[in-house]
Amino acid sequence: xxxxxHHIPLSSLSxxxxxxxxxxxxxxxxxxxxxxxxxxxxxxxxxIKTAPLQDPIEYCIGGTHITLRKAEAALVLVNLAPHxxxxxxxxxxxxxxxxxxxFGWRRWRKD
Amino acid sequence: MPESRRLSIALAxxxxxxxxxxxxxxxxxxxxxxxxxxxxxxxxTGTLKYRGYTIELIDLPGTYSLTAYSTExxxxxxxxxxxxxxxxxxxxxxxxLARNLYLTTQLLELGVDLVLDLNxxxxxxxxxxxxxLEKLHAMIGTPIVKTVAHRGEGVTELLDAAIALIEDTEEHxxxxxxxxxxxxxxxxxxxxxLLEQHPALLKNxxxxxxxxxxxxxxxxxxxxxxxxxxxxxxxxxxxxxxxxHIRRATRSDPEKVITEGRHGYVEGALKMALSERGVPVDRMxxxxxxxxxxxxxxxxxxxFLAFVWLLFQATFRLGAYPMAWLxxxxxxxxxxxxxxxxxxxxxxxxxxxxxxxxxSVLVFLPNIMILFFGIAILEDTGYMSxxxxxxxxxxxxLGLHGKSFIPLLMGFGCSVxxxxxxxxxxxxxxxxLTILLVPLMSCSARLPVxxxxxxxFFAARAGTVVFALHFFGVAIAVLVGRILSxxxxxxAPEPFVMELPPYRLPTARGLLIHMWERSRIYLQKMGGVIxxxxxxxxxxxxxxxxxxxxxxxxxxxxLLLAAGATENSTMVESLRAERAAEELSLxxxxxxxxxxxxAIAPLGFTWEMGVSLVTGFVxxxxxxxxxxxxxHAESDGAESGRTLARALSSPDSGITPRAALAFMIFxxxxxxxxxxxxxxxxxxGARWMWFSLVYQTALAWIVSFAAxxxxxxxxxx
Numbered sequence: 001x002x003x004x005x006h007h008i009p010l011s012s013l014s015x016x017x018x019x020x021x022x023x024x025x026x027x028x029x030x031x032x033x034x035x036x037x038x039x040x041x042x043x044x045x046x047x048i049k050t051a052p053l054q055d056p057i058e059y060c061i062g063g064t065h066i067t068l069r070k071a072e073a074a075l076v077l078v079n080l081a082p083h084x085x086x087x088x089x090x091x092x093x094x095x096x097x098x099x100x101x102x103f104g105w106r107r108w109r110k111d
Numbered sequence: 112m113p114e115s116r117r118l119s120i121a122l123a124x125x126x127x128x129x130x131x132x133x134x135x136x137x138x139x140x141x142x143x144x145x146x147x148x149x150x151x152x153x154x155x156t157g158t159l160k161y162r163g164y165t166i167e168l169i170d171l172p173g174t175y176s177l178t179a180y181s182t183e184x185x186x187x188x189x190x191x192x193x194x195x196x197x198x199x200x201x202x203x204x205x206x207x208l209a210r211n212l213y214l215t216t217q218l219l220e221l222g223v224d225l226v227l228d229l230n231x232x233x234x235x236x237x238x239x240x241x242x243x244l245e246k247l248h249a250m251i252g253t254p255i256v257k258t259v260a261h262r263g264e265g266v267t268e269l270l271d272a273a274i275a276l277i278e279d280t281e282e283h284x285x286x287x288x289x290x291x292x293x294x295x296x297x298x299x300x301x302x303x304x305l306l307e308q309h310p311a312l313l314k315n316x317x318x319x320x321x322x323x324x325x326x327x328x329x330x331x332x333x334x335x336x337x338x339x340x341x342x343x344x345x346x347x348x349x350x351x352x353x354x355x356h357i358r359r360a361t362r363s364d365p366e367k368v369i370t371e372g373r374h375g376y377v378e379g380a381l382k383m384a385l386s387e388r389g390v391p392v393d394r395m396x397x398x399x400x401x402x403x404x405x406x407x408x409x410x411x412x413x414x415f416l417a418f419v420w421l422l423f424q425a426t427f428r429l430g431a432y433p434m435a436w437l438x439x440x441x442x443x444x445x446x447x448x449x450x451x452x453x454x455x456x457x458x459x460x461x462x463x464x465x466x467x468x469x470x471s472v473l474v475f476l477p478n479i480m481i482l483f484f485g486i487a488i489l490e491d492t493g494y495m496s497x498x499x500x501x502x503x504x505x506x507x508x509l510g511l512h513g514k515s516f517i518p519l520l521m522g523f524g525c526s527v528x529x530x531x532x533x534x535x536x537x538x539x540x541x542x543x544l545t546i547l548l549v550p551l552m553s554c555s556a557r558l559p560v561x562x563x564x565x566x567x568f569f570a571a572r573a574g575t576v577v578f579a580l581h582f583f584g585v586a587i588a589v590l591v592g593r594i595l596s597x598x599x600x601x602x603a604p605e606p607f608v609m610e611l612p613p614y615r616l617p618t619a620r621g622l623l624i625h626m627w628e629r630s631r632i633y634l635q636k637m638g639g640v641i642x643x644x645x646x647x648x649x650x651x652x653x654x655x656x657x658x659x660x661x662x663x664x665x666x667x668x669x670l671l672l673a674a675g676a677t678e679n680s681t682m683v684e685s686l687r688a689e690r691a692a693e694e695l696s697l698x699x700x701x702x703x704x705x706x707x708x709x710a711i712a713p714l715g716f717t718w719e720m721g722v723s724l725v726t727g728f729v730x731x732x733x734x735x736x737x738x739x740x741x742x743h744a745e746s747d748g749a750e751s752g753r754t755l756a757r758a759l760s761s762p763d764s765g766i767t768p769r770a771a772l773a774f775m776i777f778x779x780x781x782x783x784x785x786x787x788x789x790x791x792x793x794x795x796g797a798r799w800m801w802f803s804l805v806y807q808t809a810l811a812w813i814v815s816f817a818a819x820x821x822x823x824x825x826x827x828x
Contacts, residue, residue, distance in 0.1 A: 066610050072607060
């Protein structure tokens, strides 16, 4: 793979790709909505498909299918995770560094 | 046993969690639909009697979270904080526990008596997962009930659990509080203690919740401590210090830290309780297969258009049968009244004002019910959000949101619920723009006008004309949307975060309830405003009664009859028509119509059409009853079977086909009806109301003028 696999915008992933969320940039209502929908550090996101006109894009996160516009998906940074085969319900969440230990997780965080 | 005690139960939950199905299952048709005070988010309540309790059930708006960013979320949380329902039932989609329980954490922070309803339990079991309810209960501390709402399973157990919760005096519903990590936890506890010293500031909100919200930076909760007093200053300073501390310690902002804490809590709870994370087949798998077709690159749009076409055909073709039947019923009733009541002013009032007005609107009820039934199918199956997914790119080109498509589609039913539906749009900009475009979607109240005029002038191609008008409204909306989003609304449009729920088979009961709720709005509108309008119109069209006419019509008719002319010869008829026209032109309505006549003459409109446009402001379907009163009066002397359509298309009316087309375009585009205008006022204020009223009327005049004159240039009559 030629592209850098770390901190790449979610919008650059192709259908079928999966990534681990590293950061949600942006602000206000939009960022909060993404956080509420589970776009938190360590969550697994999979690209399902793009709309017929290439925008918006359907993603699967924590078992939920949601749509984001390309420009908005660019605000979510991910690490490409080609080994992740599925992002079913509950899967992925808690796989990253951040949420590994469930509640009280921050105490185990390294940095 | 105590006699009937009152109990209020609020239903909370994510959108698409089956909350409404539970509500429908419990209350059935005993629902009251209104608005939340101050906002127009729909408020549904219902009452039922159960085990000696009179239970008031409140269906809260569907939300994912309880932030201050969306109206629905604010409504939900302020209802829980201010009105303190006895029990909150949290309806959860068991197939998606992680995201649903995220809302649970926030409901728990509000300190309510909570019942957790694991809905769609059948889907969950089918997926092969196993949930240890004991362990989950130990974590969150609330009673847990399993339901399959669409089959009605477990819904009474929900009520049992709610009643047990309030009858039970012991504090067994203690939950493990969400931990946000040591930095935040300590700060929350300190702030809670500080807030507890000033209960007056809290306005009944739970102190720990307020503390968390202040640290999160919630703008609405911050207003509690906005006043400038020594106490609020202390609290504000603490919050500032806490925020700074969290930022430094976590290199992240408090909002994100707290959100992650909640997700972490849920993940922890599920780790303990979900002994088997089966999920061999993704529940979305089925939906994904359907979507492989429905949102396909090539098939997506044709299928979408086919659905919309089907909806139209069902509404108008299928609707024509019950419509004809109702029409016959109304005219038979009119004839019965005319035959049995003595001829008098009061009889006139009843037949023309009351029966004529209400009847002309009643006949369109079948159309409207079918349309709303179709929209309910689109919504309840989950296809509506796919439509938004398909349409977003196009909507975005108008500066709108894919979600704007839904209110715009609703606009084909009625602008009033459509404008209410714009509440799903989070940004004010998108809402205002969508609301301004909604009235350009041809609402069902305009349909009677098209059916009448198109039927009278373009009989063979009436269906095509009506379809073209709907399409034309959309085309104009595209144009106006593009212009407005490049001028007045240049700010960035709303982000597009929308869930694509799994496809579901809708229940007949749910569809019928949704159809009926909306049809009832149409009926209520008809029952009240249109009855008043029709009677008022009759009055304005009857008084002042003409005492002196320019010609002795009666004498001339008698002369003609004496000379051997038959009762219904053309000469006699035209004399009678002229007399009726002159009588009407002297009434208040006639005077108003003549007053605006010069302004609409370039469009080819007669003064009768002018009058109907004036009264059409009350409600667009009134255009039909006005034309009915005006043209029926004109053909008063003719045989009674003459229909309004024939009166309009006859040469007496003075309406040419191209004027008829211009008229339909005018009705499509000019100022929305008064109820819509008032809804706009209530939603986005007087400034936009006036804007909508003026721009649409100007637009209607210009486009109708162009259509009429172009038609003339192209040589049409």
